[in-house]
Amino acid sequence: MDALIRLGAATKRYAATGTAALDQVSLEVAAGEAVAVMGPSGSGKSTLLNLLAGLDRPTGGTVTVAGQRVDTLSETSLARYRRRQVGMIFQFFNLLDDLTVAGNVLLPAQLAGTPRRRARSRCAELLDQLGIGRYRNTYPGRLSGGERQRVAIARSLINDPAVLLADEPTGAVDTAAGEQIGRLLLDLNAAGQTLMLVTHSPDLAARYASRTVRLLDGRIASDTADSGG
Amino acid sequence: MQNATRRGHRGPRRRLPRAGLLAGALAAAISAATACGAVLRVAVAGASRRLTQTVVIFVVLGMATTAALAGLALATYPGRAFQAVSARYHAADLAVTIDAMKASGAQIAATRHLPGVTGAAGYPATTVEVTLPATPGPAGQPRLSGPMTLVGRATRAGPLDEIRQSHGRWFSRPDEIDQDELSGIRAPLGLVIPVTVTSVAGKPKLTIVGTARLAVQDPTQNAWAMPGEVTALEKAGAPRQELMLYTFRRAATVAEVEADLAELRAALPAGAIAGFGSALSSAGQATMGAGIHASSVIPYAVMALLLAAVIIASVAAAAVTAGYRRIGVLKSIGFTPAQIAASYLTQLGIPALAGALAGTVLGTRWALPYLQEARFFQVTVAVPGWITLAAPAGTLALAGLAALAPTVRAGRLPAVRAITAGQAPRAGHGHAAHRLAGRLPLPCPVTAGLAAPFTRPSRSAATLATLTIGLTAAVLAVGLSAQITKIVLSIGVAYIDRALFQRLTWLVVILAGVGVFSTLLMQAREKVHELGVYKALGMTPRQVITMVTCWAVAPAVIAAVIALPAGAALEPAVARAVVSAQAGPAENNGPLTPGPPRGAGGHARPPGRPPAARGGTVRYTRHGHEVIDASRSHQRPGDGRRPSGAQGLFAGPFALAGQHPYTAAGLALLALAGLAIALAGALGPAIWAATSRTTTALRAE
Numbered sequence: 046m047d048a049l050i051r052l053g054a055a056t057k058r059y060a061a062t063g064t065a066a067l068d069q070v071s072l073e074v075a076a077g078e079a080v081a082v083m084g085p086s087g088s089g090k091s092t093l094l095n096l097l098a099g100l101d102r103p104t105g106g107t108v109t110v111a112g113q114r115v116d117t118l119s120e121t122s123l124a125r126y127r128r129r130q131v132g133m134i135f136q137f138f139n140l141l142d143d144l145t146v147a148g149n150v151l152l153p154a155q156l157a158g159t160p161r162r163r164a165r166s167r168c169a170e171l172l173d174q175l176g177i178g179r180y181r182n183t184y185p186g187r188l189s190g191g192e193r194q195r196v197a198i199a200r201s202l203i204n205d206p207a208v209l210l211a212d213e214p215t216g217a218v219d220t221a222a223g224e225q226i227g228r229l230l231l232d233l234n235a236a237g238q239t240l241m242l243v244t245h246s247p248d249l250a251a252r253y254a255s256r257t258v259r260l261l262d263g264r265i266a267s268d269t270a271d272s273g274g
Numbered sequence: 275m276q277n278a279t280r281r282g283h284r285g286p287r288r289r290l291p292r293a294g295l296l297a298g299a300l301a302a303a304i305s306a307a308t309a310c311g312a313v314l315r316v317a318v319a320g321a322s323r324r325l326t327q328t329v330v331i332f333v334v335l336g337m338a339t340t341a342a343l344a345g346l347a348l349a350t351y352p353g354r355a356f357q358a359v360s361a362r363y364h365a366a367d368l369a370v371t372i373d374a375m376k377a378s379g380a381q382i383a384a385t386r387h388l389p390g391v392t393g394a395a396g397y398p399a400t401t402v403e404v405t406l407p408a409t410p411g412p413a414g415q416p417r418l419s420g421p422m423t424l425v426g427r428a429t430r431a432g433p434l435d436e437i438r439q440s441h442g443r444w445f446s447r448p449d450e451i452d453q454d455e456l457s458g459i460r461a462p463l464g465l466v467i468p469v470t471v472t473s474v475a476g477k478p479k480l481t482i483v484g485t486a487r488l489a490v491q492d493p494t495q496n497a498w499a500m501p502g503e504v505t506a507l508e509k510a511g512a513p514r515q516e517l518m519l520y521t522f523r524r525a526a527t528v529a530e531v532e533a534d535l536a537e538l539r540a541a542l543p544a545g546a547i548a549g550f551g552s553a554l555s556s557a558g559q560a561t562m563g564a565g566i567h568a569s570s571v572i573p574y575a576v577m578a579l580l581l582a583a584v585i586i587a588s589v590a591a592a593a594v595t596a597g598y599r600r601i602g603v604l605k606s607i608g609f610t611p612a613q614i615a616a617s618y619l620t621q622l623g624i625p626a627l628a629g630a631l632a633g634t635v636l637g638t639r640w641a642l643p644y645l646q647e648a649r650f651f652q653v654t655v656a657v658p659g660w661i662t663l664a665a666p667a668g669t670l671a672l673a674g675l676a677a678l679a680p681t682v683r684a685g686r687l688p689a690v691r692a693i694t695a696g697q698a699p700r701a702g703h704g705h706a707a708h709r710l711a712g713r714l715p716l717p718c719p720v721t722a723g724l725a726a727p728f729t730r731p732s733r734s735a736a737t738l739a740t741l742t743i744g745l746t747a748a749v750l751a752v753g754l755s756a757q758i759t760k761i762v763l764s765i766g767v768a769y770i771d772r773a774l775f776q777r778l779t780w781l782v783v784i785l786a787g788v789g790v791f792s793t794l795l796m797q798a799r800e801k802v803h804e805l806g807v808y809k810a811l812g813m814t815p816r817q818v819i820t821m822v823t824c825w826a827v828a829p830a831v832i833a834a835v836i837a838l839p840a841g842a843a844l845e846p847a848v849a850r851a852v853v854s855a856q857a858g859p860a861e862n863n864g865p866l867t868p869g870p871p872r873g874a875g876g877h878a879r880p881p882g883r884p885p886a887a888r889g890g891t892v893r894y895t896r897h898g899h900e901v902i903d904a905s906r907s908h909q910r911p912g913d914g915r916r917p918s919g920a921q922g923l924f925a926g927p928f929a930l931a932g933q934h935p936y937t938a939a940g941l942a943l944l945a946l947a948g949l950a951i952a953l954a955g956a957l958g959p960a961i962w963a964a965t966s967r968t969t970t971a972l973r974a975e
Contacts, residue, residue, distance in 0.1 A: 128812025155718035
């Protein structure tokens, strides 16, 4: 297996509490895999995702994504890494209310220095694919939860990232919208997009991921391939 | 027994309600005290948790109180100094030089018994032309020539005045003289040098052995010698004069002194009074410098107070916005709206009180040196108690008023909205600005930063206000600095201390910087989640710094557009106020302001100031700061061209005050200075934004 993501005994210990949010976690994810990360609150799911996104640094061990040691990068290099290698989808969308839908989606491309014309073309393509093309000039505040999450997905895909990290992507939308978003993620994965999905929902994990990693108290409790995916 | 029982029953029944009331009142008091304690505890916890906010309020109140106290103390100083000087030295109300060729000894002696005169003393005097040799060294001066009025008196102490030796010694031989500190023709302090009397036969030589001063500045006396020496000079051809000192029944106002002078004129032959000096006009002249200080500091004090109000209001609003969730929690556990408002007011009030107290101490220290500058009079005027109380109380009241609206809003905030604040999308502002900025061919962080101020107009208005006021102060200071120099030179006040203007300008500019820092830091904190998103999407720390720094650019540009014309328009107004502040009292003193020579052979005009200053400004240092001594260069010996009276005296300064001292290049530099203040203030918040933890920011709402 050619690992796109490799965690080597990754540990994250918070100085304030002294407890390990993530304790000696070793994990490999191949390119094109869809991995669901599950576990109760405080089990380390979000910490794992933050380490992969380069938003946080491990206190021990290594984090390698697309052949690049993420844990040793400087802040500036981490920012560049996030632009090019990672797409993030948050539970509460994290869209910028001051920017239009197109403005939000284009932002990572602008940061990455993508030529304007190419970025606009890619943005239009993504918005159409996700069924929100007509909202390109609308501000996020006027969209429903499901529509906002689609904007967030479009934004995460604008730079064609190596890995898509989704933190409870259906957690703040209604069931129908959640279903649509789940299918979108499935389609993306089917097209070859590597996906790491943090969820509380066994159903979502079973339907849209090919592998499920369960965390408990910062350690991997189980790692199973799911045939149902 | 029955009665007793009844009484016994009645007794407690009567007492019960009273006891119940007492217990109820006690319980209510305990409850109120407990509630106050809870409010205080919450406020103290809030103040200690939000350290930057606490420090900003402390600094802002400290600076505002300093400016207010110094401004009030200096603004009220001239009047108080004048009163103090007049009260202390009203012994000799008038010094009159009488031409003894026109008035006989008997006529002069008769003036002692005029109805208005309460005391008189006479000394022989003469006016001679003298030449002083050039003196080398840093304090040296060229060869000087001019008139000198020599007064013969045996002792420094007289019945109506007292001469104080400041350098060297009092004469002990007939050919020695002691010079007046303010004499136009004088040797450098501490030097013993010869003087040649050129206007009498034989050109006798005298030696300056010391420098002394009169309690009241009296332009009719330039030097003192033994009476016999004065008589000898008169015998050699010098004009015979008599210096008469008078006290009068009434000499407290210009009109009264004028009436006294008229009484003397009537008692003497026409033209016999060759010159005079009044204590009243001398006191007025000596306090002129203070008047310039007073009228110049007021705009700075007002600007400092305005800045403080803007910053406090902005900090309070930011504290409330940042504490939405906290407010919701407090409400959910039973805090009333009034308690919430009280807790926020107390949270802001603790550092405000500390800052006001610190500002009172600092302001008093600042103002005191300028209050003790009545150097010719040895009068010290302390900062009055009411100013020491009013300045901090006023700034605290101002801060309270500025914070009132946001804190009341905090109290009225619906609990559910407060506790869920940040999770619902905010109504957007500045969409057009974002669209327009997005079209600029500039990097994304720059365009996002330029458009950001329009998304939170109230916060940006605070930034804009602080920058505008700060830049206006800088523009005013630059213009006023140039104009004040010209004005003091033309008015001829004793001295003016430029360090005061520099300090006040720096105070307002630093306050503006603190304002930009605090408003932008509050904005950065409010936008911490948005900043986290930017960082999560790949914005580098440097780009974050660029973006946040650019938040200040648009307000700085708009501030420059407002402040440059505002400052340039304010400058002539303040300069005119400075002149008016002098012209008012001088107009009153007009008839007492000695004019050009009147009468034959005499000198009514003071024989001037050291010719070392001729042709330029004399500068020296005082309290370690550069001081302009305008008095020296202005009143030249024998300068008969200048019209007498206040009208003539202030026509030039008024014209000067109306002129614009600015150049296009200077204004452009000031605009850049405004941008520099803005960027300097923005740098701290920008660095904070760049270094804040992204994961924490993303969780923040």
